[in-house]
Amino acid sequence: MRQRLETLFDALLPVIATLAALAVGAVMLLFLKVNPLEAYAALLKGAFGSFNSFAETLVKATPLLLVALGICISFRGDVINIGGEGQMIVGAILATWIGLTFTDAPGWLIITLALLAGFLGGAVWGGIPGALKAYFNVNEILSTVMMNAIAVQLMNFLLRGPMIDPSQAEVASKIPQTARLLDAFQLERLAPTRLHMGALIAVVLAVLVYILLWRTTLGYRIRAVGQNPHASRYAGIKVPRYVVTALLLSGAFAGLAGAIQVYGVNYRMITDGSASGFTGSAGFNGIVAALFGQLHPLWSIPASVLFGALLVGANSMQRMVQVPSALITVLNGLVVIFVVSSEIWRRRRQRRRLVVGEEEAPPKPDKSQVQTGEAQK
Amino acid sequence: MKKISLFVTFILALALALSACGAPAEPAVEEPAATEAPAEATEAAATEAAPAEPFRVAVVMPSTINDLAFGQSMYDALVRVQEEMGGPDAFEFVYSESMFVVDDAAAAIRDYATQDFDLIIAHGSQYGSSLQEIAPDFPDTSFAWGTTVDTFGLPNVFAYEAASHEGGYVNGVIAASLSKSNVIGVVGPIETGDAKLYVDGFKAGVTATNPDITVNVNYIGSFSDVALASEAATTHIAAGADVLTGSAQMVTGAIGKADEAGVLWLGTQSSQASLAPSIVVATQVFHWEVVLMEIIALVNEGTLGGQSFEINLENGGEVIEFNDGYALPDEVKTLAETTVQGIIDGSVTFTLP
Amino acid sequence: MITDLFSTTVLIGILASGIRLATPYLYAAIGETFSQKSGVLNLGVEGQMLIGSFAAFYVAFTTGNLWLGLLVAMIVGALMGLVMAFVTVNLHAQQGISGIGFYLFGLGLSDLLFQRLIGNVETIKGFEKIYIPGLSDIPGIGQILFNQNILVYGAYLLVPLAWFVLNKTTLGLKIRAVGENPDAADSLGVSVARVRYFTIVLGGALSGIAGASLSIALLNVFQQNMTSGLGFIAVALVYFGAWKPVGVLGGALLFSMVNSLQLWIQVLGIPIPSDIAVMMPYVLTILVLVATVSRVRAPSALTKPFERDE
Known part of the structure; x- marks a missing residue:
């Protein structure tokens, strides 16, 4: 029974931490002379208050989940990918190009190709830092930060010039956007809301990534390299190859997220000159979602929904009680800090269990005798 | 096994949060009644409008209201419109700033459209695509999009731009x-x-x-x-x-x-x-109020869109301030x-x- | 037109502005070097810079005292570092992620305070350029090296100082030991927690100064999100510099000078699309690292929380 309670507590930990962060936020709201209860009611209502708002939450959660899946792979391979923003952009560019170029093809074909192109574009943009790390010892934090900036400028260049909407090319203001995708090329909507097929795709992929990581040799090797590169090398695993693969796959999922944003939500690419204008910072927030989900693909699903809800709800809070957008950013920061800090309690209990041996103790050994390890590195 | 049960618990927790605020989702879990109250509080706050039915405007903008540039030019204009029309009793406005994520802006525009605003301003050229999709769903609401000349041929969209x-x-x-x-x-x-x-x-x-x-x-x-x-x-x-x-x-x-x-x-x-x-x-x-006053007049007459406006030197929408x-x-x-x-x-x- | 690039005006311009632009990177990246050397990745630099930047501006704006502003920026940065230290050292939080949290927190809070306390974009008189008789008058070199404000000089003095502390003092030894092998350091009686607290707080204070260098010395304004990604570049430069202050200096200068070069390319009307020009510093930074394949390893315990084996 106690076990059950503790398990429940573990599962609720991120939620409790979020509530604690909101409590700190409440103090700030009081300073701004806003009634915190009213504000948070607006937040909840905005995220879950109606069928439509819940759909919006899921729309927001979709790219978060996709990026998070990639992060699960790369972080487990002990490569830190903070290039999700750039990878999303490049994936979206390739996918958009497909849809704008082959206008005669049937919709299902184009959508399939476009999503593949997004996957591929992201893979390239993630694979480059991967290769640089594996073969040139260029740190991936550095290269992914730089690659983000490069992708933004690439997008600006293409959307101002070669890929600009022909109707914008003629007028003086020249809004940097591509033409709109044909209706036939748009991802199907699931309800009379903005919720689209992409959400389902993401969930299916979450299961696939789970299988990849724990049921295939490739996944096993990525994790083995992540846990102990030296031991892996002695065991005959070609470490550089798996470093590249981890970043490549990670980028691919982000790229897919970008493609899905275009085909499911915006139906075109638009730039305001920054990365987040297109990605909505999903490339960063996806990292947070993955960690909320303890780097587990399936856990990342509820984690993405929770984080998506927070983002959607916070925006609605801005509208309903007119708090400055800056406060929303502060709240997001607080939530991240609190959730990531709260992890310690879960880990402590886990360790205690291992030590006391109350339960069937260590996680089931993998095929090849290397422990899967829990959640974090 | 344990992991799966943990996972299920988390899902349940989410469902709980969901049903707590009255969403028509899974009926499963018990509802703690307490959380119901704050939601009502907001509704009460939302309905406490001024008695004289002011003209209500909502604006969504990509930067902040104090950026000393594009965002501020609109904010200042709204303040001037408010003064001109006789204060908050006659003219009310709310804003969503820093909506540089197009997707968030779209959500904001849609949300405002479901409330009874007389005019919703999408103050960013990047919002056009979203507006094109939203406006037809709310034929009785008037929208304005800037800066552009394109109304997409929609009867409830005004376009405005600055020369x-x-x-x-x-x-x-x-x-x-x-x-x-x-x-x-x-x-x-x-x-x-x-x-x-x-x-x-x-x-x-x-x-x-x-x-x-x-x-x-x-x-x-x-x-x-x-x-x-x-x-x-x-x-x-x-x-x-x-x-x-x-x-x-x-x-x-x-x-x-x-x-x-x-x-x-x-x-x-x-x-x-x-x-x-x-x-x-x-x-x-920029003195957007020149255009805003025109649009407001049209909306009051029952014209919800279909026209495009420009602020320029001639109509006083652009002033060279020495x-x-x-x-x-x-x-x-x-x-x-x-x-x-x-x-x-x-x-x-x-x-x- | 390409040949215009090699005129003395342009070269002096690039060098002088490179040196100036590198200033905030240097403060932030040297601070980050300390924390990474002790095994802590701080991705929240950008947030600390923004808070520092606002604090310095606000104090200078209201009191007119620039030094007080600088001090407050340091303190506020250090305080944020303190919280960060608690979260990473005591609570063992994932460092990359908590850093993103601190970034968001700083981004929002600086903007919120700005809106509440100042409201509009204002300017102040920041630290003036220091005229050094003789030196400042040397043609070319004087303009490049001896025509800057005090915080610029401070940034460059910080480099040898950081090198000295890291390599020639017991403190530096402890920091490196904690970052390479915390277990061994611990068994030798070095408090891993205390050392990491020190480096993270120091990093925070330096990030605060980095922010202040923008708001009260180089730009003399404060604006929402005014660092605009600078803090993340600073973190990247630590990797570029392979955890050596001199390497960080090299990276900061390279990045800044190429950035200044791309501005000149546009000014001289060399027909490259502006976006492609803006890309240059990022591309070149990567290319240089590829070309100089370094085999330097990161501190072994980087991002790994320390826990005593019981």
């Missing part, structure tokens, strides 16, 4: 008349939209006044990188520029450098004289004023690239 090139041209004329080194520098964000329009007009104005002047243009690739904007200004000054101009919110960095070096500055969008009173010569200030702190030679001021007149009466014409 920034006109003020840009006048600023160019002033700059050319004041430059002694015959080099002028421009700091821009990215090469599109309102910024490009302004810069192109500015260049045309300079060339028309003095074809020997070189106009160096620097687009720094960002709307927020103040440090790079400041270095761009330094670069211009090192390259010999003695008059600078620029567009968008990060130019504050450039104005600072101009001030330090005693180089003149011409502004656009919102008045920037307060930043460097001794070197800001003039600013093209800074009193800077002693502009009379002949230059006269030249600027005649140029403004010329653009208005059509005797000054120019083409954009």
Whole structure:
């Protein structure tokens, strides 16, 4: 029974931490002379208050989940990918190009190709830092930060010039956007809301990534390299190859997220000159979602929904009680800090269990005798 | 096994949170009644409107209301409209700022549309695509989109834009008349939209006044990188520029450098004289209220859209505001004023690239 | 037009502005070097810079005292570092992620305070350029090296100082030991927690100064999100510099000078699309690292929380 309670507590930990962060936020709201209860009611209502708002939450959660899946792979391979923003952009560019170029093809074909192109574009943009790390010892934090900036400028260049909407090319203001995708090329909507097929795709992929990581040799090797590169090398695993693969796959999922944003939500690419204008910072927030989900693909699903809800709800809070957008950013920061800090309690209990041996103790050994390890590195 | 049960618990927890606020989702879990109360509180707050049925406007903008540029130009205009119409009892407005994520802006626009606003303003050219999709779902609500001329042929969308090139041209004329080194520098964000329009007009104005002047243009690739904007200004000054101009919110960095070096500055969008009173010569200030008043009048008559508007020098939507702190030679001021007149009466014409 | 790039005006311009632009990177990246050397990745630099930047500006704006502003920026940065230290050292939080949290927190809070306390974009008189008789008058070099404000000089003095502390003092030895092998350091009686607290707080204080260098010395304004990604570049430069202050200096200068070069390319009208020009510093930074294939390893314990084996 106690076990059950503790398990429940573990599962609720991120939620409790979020509530604690909101409590700190409440103090700030009081300073701004806003009634915190009213504000948070607006937040909840905005995220879950109606069928439509819940759909919006899921729309927001979709790219978060996709990026998070990639992060699960790369972080487990002990490569830190903070290039999700750039990878999303490049994936979206390739996918958009497909849809704008082959206008005669049937919709299902184009959508399939476009999503593949997004996957591929992201893979390239993630694979480059991967290769640089594996073969040139260029740190991936550095290269992914730089690659983000490069992708933004690439997008600006293409959307101002070669890929600009022909109707914008003629007028003086020249809004940097591509033409709109044909209706036939748009991802199907699931309800009379903005919720689209992409959400389902993401969930299916979450299961696939789970299988990849724990049921295939490739996944096993990525994790083995992540846990102990030296031991892996002695065991005959070609470490550089798996470093590249981890970043490549990670980028691919982000790229897919970008493609899905275009085909499911915006139906075109638009730039305001920054990365987040297109990605909505999903490339960063996806990292947070993955960690909320303890780097587990399936856990990342509820984690993405929770984080998506927070983002959607916070925006609605801005509208309903007119708090400055800056406060929303502060709240997001607080939530991240609190959730990531709260992890310690879960880990402590886990360790205690291992030590006391109350339960069937260590996680089931993998095929090849290397422990899967829990959640974090 | 344990992991799966953990997972299920988490899902249940989410469902709980969901049903707690009355969503028509899974009925499964028990509902703690307490959470119901705050939701009602907001509704109560939302309905406490002024008795005299004010005209209600919601605006969504990509930057902040105090950016001293595009966002502020709209905010200031709304404040002026409010004054003109007789205060909050007659005119109410709410805003969502920093909506640079198009997707978030779309959600905001849709959300405002479900509430009873008389007019919803999408103050960013990047919002067009979203508006095109949302507006048909709310045929009884009026929308306005700027800056553009495109109403998508929708009966409930107004379009508005700024003829920034006109003020840009006048600023160019002033700059050319004041430059002694015959080099002028421009700091821009990215090469599109309102910024490009302004810069192109500015260049045309300079060339028309003095074809020997070189106009160096620097687009720094960002709307927020103040440090790079400041270095761009330094670069211009090192390259010999003695008059600078620029567009968008990060130019504050450039104005600072101009001030330090005693180089003149011409502004656009919102008045920037307060930043460097001794070197800001003039600013093209946007007065969106000119367009807003027209749109409001139309909405009150029952016309919800289908027309496009422009603020320009002629209708007073663009005003060249001279800074009193800077002693502009009379002949230059006269030249600027005649140029403004010329653009208005059509005797000054120019083409954009 | 390409040949214009090699004129003395342009070269002096690039060098002088490179040196100036590198200033905030240096403060932030040297601070980050300390924390990474002790095994802590701080991705929240950008947030600390923004808070520092606002604090310095606000204090200078209201009191007119620049030094007080600088001090407050340091303190506020250090305080944020303190919280970060608690979260990473005591609570063992994932460092990359908590850093993103601190970034968001700083981004929002600085903007919120700005809106509440100042409201509009204002300017102040920041630290003036220091004229050094004789030196400042040397043609070229004087303009490049001896025509800057005090915080610029401070940034460059910090480099040898950091090198000295890291390599020639017991403190530096402890920091490196904690970052390479915390277990061994611990068994030798070095408090891993205390050392990491020190480096993270120091990093925070330096990030605060980095922010202040923007708001009260180089730009003399404060604006929402004014660092605009600078803090992340600073973190990247630590990797570029392979955890050596001199390497960080090299990276900061390279990045800044190429950035200044791209501005000149546009000014000189060399026909490259502006976006492609803006890309240059990022591309070159990567290329240089590829070309100089370094085999330097990161501190072994980087990002790994320390826990005593019981």
